[in-house]
Amino acid sequence: MAAATAETAAAVRGSMTPLSYRVVGKRRENHDNWTLELEPVADAIDKIGPGQFNMLYAFGVGEVPISTSGDVEKTGTTLVHTIRAVGSVTNALCAARPGDVLGVRGPFGNQWPLDAAVGKDLLIVAGGVGLAPLRPAFYHALAHRKEFGEVTLLYGGRTPEDLLFRRELERWRARLDANVAVTVDAATTEWSGRVGVVPKLIPSARFDPEDTVAFVCGPEIMMRFTALPLVDAGIPAERIYLSMERTMRCGIGLCGHCQCGPTIICRDGAVYTWEYLEKWMGVPQL
């Protein structure tokens, strides 16, 4: 019993101790989003999977959960995270330069259930910076293209200038084996793409609702307004997966900051089915 307790305490200590990672690459995605590439200074964390996140620590400022946005099958021990500069910690992370050292804990949370989509159509719906956590799943689908039926990415942003991964989106749109549609909420007449909310793209997307798995990530209200038409289109609620975001502190389910109903998002999520979330998203202030 004492040995087990000591083992648990050691595991908690381990997952609470950041490892040092050096910034080896930095790319500006738009006016307030940056992608950082991090390499371990010494020990590396376990391999991260699509949908999982790390706690990134700007020393002396604080720690925030950031999902992986890289091609996890190709990047080895290098971590890729896309960060929106919105607060003191994320501003500090985005201000980091190549050579700077950050702290990393993780990986935490569950993964996009790509195995559940094998043999089915895969429909990915992203809103705003929600494309970053979904990009590893899309990379996977493209790398294992034959395992899936139709592969579709629907992406909505605020304005054309706010879109993430512009060049990559253009490359993906040019592919003949994937369907990519992009829309923005507001644009001038210079923009030659679609204008309107991302759920509006669903009726013209190619998928067989009875044989489709959907991944959705974005602001909570966008996910709710997306899940409902997906259900209306005939996709069962248990095959619609959403990634939840809440204030996270410990990352290992101890502090309870990110509780969602009977579950703790950092430990049991962040990816849940709509079947589970519909009830809890309907609870005010939860």
Place this chain on the structure above:
Amino acid sequence: MRTLDALIVESPVFKGLDQEQLELVAGCGSNVVFAAGERLFREGDQADTFFLVRHGLVALDTDVPNREDVTVETIGPGEIVGWSWLLEPYRWHFTGRAVELVRAVQFDGVCLRKKCEEDPVLGYDLLSRFAQVLVNRLQATRLQLMDVYGRGNS
């Protein structure tokens, strides 16, 4: 060659109309093509038509003084452009512009209003269908207004 009634029945708006109703509606329509950049209609003009987009993208633009013109929405294949023909004062609220080559069915709203008045069953059915289009646009506009991707929301 497919007849207009066979074309329009594929649109969600007209899906489920019986053959007689389809022929009545199609009797007010004709195929049209717009080159990229061409205007379908202008804000403030008399709205006596509407369009079912078959191919391409139509932008609804508005002129904002001291700012660049704004596109408030784009409408793609299978969707309806225009409901102003249905309700007084029958004026376009936005300018319709072909973003790319657009193929559409253009309907004569005056002709269709007359048929609706003569056949209240058809009139009620069409009004219900266009009300659904309006509701969908209203909900989408509300979501746009929330600025869900703005700072503090994502």
